[in-house]
Amino acid sequence: MDRIRIRGGRRLEGRIPVSGAKNAALPLIACALLTDEPLVLTNTPDLADVETMGKLIAQHGLTVEHDKARRTLTLAGRATNLEAPYDLVRKMRASVLVLGPLTAKYGRARVSLPGGCAIGTRPVDLHLKGLEAMGATITVESGYIEAEAPDGGLKGTRIIFPQVSVGATENLLMAAALADGETELVNAAREPEIGDLARCLMAMGADVEGIGSDRLRIRGSTRLSGATHGIIPDRIEAGTFACAAAITGGSLILEGARLDHLGAVTRVLRDAGVDVREHADGLMVSRLNGLHGTDVSTEPFPGFATDMQAQFMALMCVAEGAAMLTETIFENRFMHVPELNRMGARINVHGSSAIVRGVARLSGAPVMATDLRASVSLILAGLAAKGDTVVNRVYHLDRGYERIEAKLAAVGADVARLSG
Ligand SMILES: CC(=O)N[C@H]1[C@@H](OP(=O)(O)OP(=O)(O)OC[C@H]2O[C@@H](n3ccc(=O)[nH]c3=O)[C@H](O)[C@@H]2O)O[C@H](CO)[C@@H](O)[C@@H]1O
Numbered sequence: 001m002d003r004i005r006i007r008g009g010r011r012l013e014g015r016i017p018v019s020g021a022k023n024a025a026l027p028l029i030a031c032a033l034l035t036d037e038p039l040v041l042t043n044t045p046d047l048a049d050v051e052t053m054g055k056l057i058a059q060h061g062l063t064v065e066h067d068k069a070r071r072t073l074t075l076a077g078r079a080t081n082l083e084a085p086y087d088l089v090r091k092m093r094a095s096v097l098v099l100g101p102l103t104a105k106y107g108r109a110r111v112s113l114p115g116g117c118a119i120g121t122r123p124v125d126l127h128l129k130g131l132e133a134m135g136a137t138i139t140v141e142s143g144y145i146e147a148e149a150p151d152g153g154l155k156g157t158r159i160i161f162p163q164v165s166v167g168a169t170e171n172l173l174m175a176a177a178l179a180d181g182e183t184e185l186v187n188a189a190r191e192p193e194i195g196d197l198a199r200c201l202m203a204m205g206a207d208v209e210g211i212g213s214d215r216l217r218i219r220g221s222t223r224l225s226g227a228t229h230g231i232i233p234d235r236i237e238a239g240t241f242a243c244a245a246a247i248t249g250g251s252l253i254l255e256g257a258r259l260d261h262l263g264a265v266t267r268v269l270r271d272a273g274v275d276v277r278e279h280a281d282g283l284m285v286s287r288l289n290g291l292h293g294t295d296v297s298t299e300p301f302p303g304f305a306t307d308m309q310a311q312f313m314a315l316m317c318v319a320e321g322a323a324m325l326t327e328t329i330f331e332n333r334f335m336h337v338p339e340l341n342r343m344g345a346r347i348n349v350h351g352s353s354a355i356v357r358g359v360a361r362l363s364g365a366p367v368m369a370t371d372l373r374a375s376v377s378l379i380l381a382g383l384a385a386k387g388d389t390v391v392n393r394v395y396h397l398d399r400g401y402e403r404i405e406a407k408l409a410a411v412g413a414d415v416a417r418l419s420g
Pocket residue numbers: 022023024026093094120121122123124125126127128163164165166167168189306307329330331
């Protein structure tokens with residue numbers, strides 16, 4: 001199994017190209033199920049999760065062609081199998097995003113329940129309640145969700161989410177695009193990936209209003225066409241590299257990154273002493289002086305992203321003073337804490353908050369983590385640590401970071417992938 005070795009202490013300087021967003025690509029791939037015509041996605045990142053989603057769509061019966069050199073994914077054809085099997089769904093929770101499109105277009109679907117994962121229980125009740133409100137009959141049996149649309153297909157309706165959910169908003173937005181009549185999604189997620197999905201749907205002929213707001217109005221169409229759509233840059237990858245610049249006292253130009261997609265991450269980084277500014281080619285992130293302990297609470301967009309909490313915690317480990325990081329989205333997203341502490345960090349967890357007391361220096365150690373962002377926080381810590389850090393279980397990183405070792409090495413990090 002691959003590992004990543006980081007020899008800490010190098011200041012990072014230069015340019016890093018930001019890849020297409022994993023969390024935009026996954027729902028966009030599911031979107032191909034809504035049409036018989038080809039959907040062409042450009043700026044597609046080369047990630048394990050994109051491969052898994054491609055395999056899922058291929059086993060539904062579509063042809064999937066990933067031209068990695070041109071970063072283009074072409075999905076075409078009709079679904080001949082309406083089941084999403086446990087073996088693929090268990091690898092990636094975002095597989096549940098085929099439920100809405102299959103039920104809307106083909107009238108039924110059978111999708112394995114995704115279950116929990118390392119960061120929390122992660123139920124899908126809001127996805128199911130939304131489809132039921134649109135007239136679907138849902139049963140859950142033997143670990144599978146069975147959805148059946150009423151005669152004449154799903155019906156548009158008003159759905160008020162009791163809690164903001166990115167995945168439920170995406171599933172129901174896609175379902176609504178082929179439903180009969182108008183659907184209103186109230187208290188919808190506002191993450192930039194939702195806007196990207198809505199724009200792709202509009203390019204396919206859907207009628208969506210309210211993009212960027214928490215109230216989406218969709219007038220259903222009887223058919224959607226194919227389209228070519230460019231995936232937005234990955235704001236979490238950009239935020240991660242911003243932390244890499246800051247933790248090494250360096251300066252990076254993040255090519256393609258967008259300030260308007262970072263939400264509160266920009267303000268929090270600035271409060272902590274990091275200079276973040278727009279640049280002709282994206283964003284420029286530098287640390288001029290010391291880092292200050294800065295409190296943060298995760299929230300839905302435009303609040304501080306939960307997917308940036310572990311990386312910001314790594315940064316706070318070497319800041320002056322203390323920081324309180326509160327996780328409000330997932331109940332178990334502090335798995336990086338014991339590993340960071342093994343590297344010399346001083347972090348205590350009290351319920352959903354972690355108190356980080358900054359130390360002058362971390363020290364390298366063999367570490368491992370059980371999810372994607374926890375793993376990358378250990379790489380960030382390793383960049384600032386004295387000596388060698390070896391991050392095990394690199395497959396978590398490969399789910400969401402494209403060639404991370406090559407991107408970091410190109411800006412001066414001493415980092416290598418150890419195979420086997
Ligand atoms: C592939 C993808 O885009 N993943 C992102 C997506 O995950 P995902 O779409 O799974 O996350 P949600 O926004 O749905 O989850 C937010 C909260 O709502 C709860 N919930 C969600 C659905 C539901 O039916 N019932 C329910 O209770 C979840 O357990 C969680 O506590 O948004 C998360 C929150 O920004 C990010 O961390 C993930 O990286």
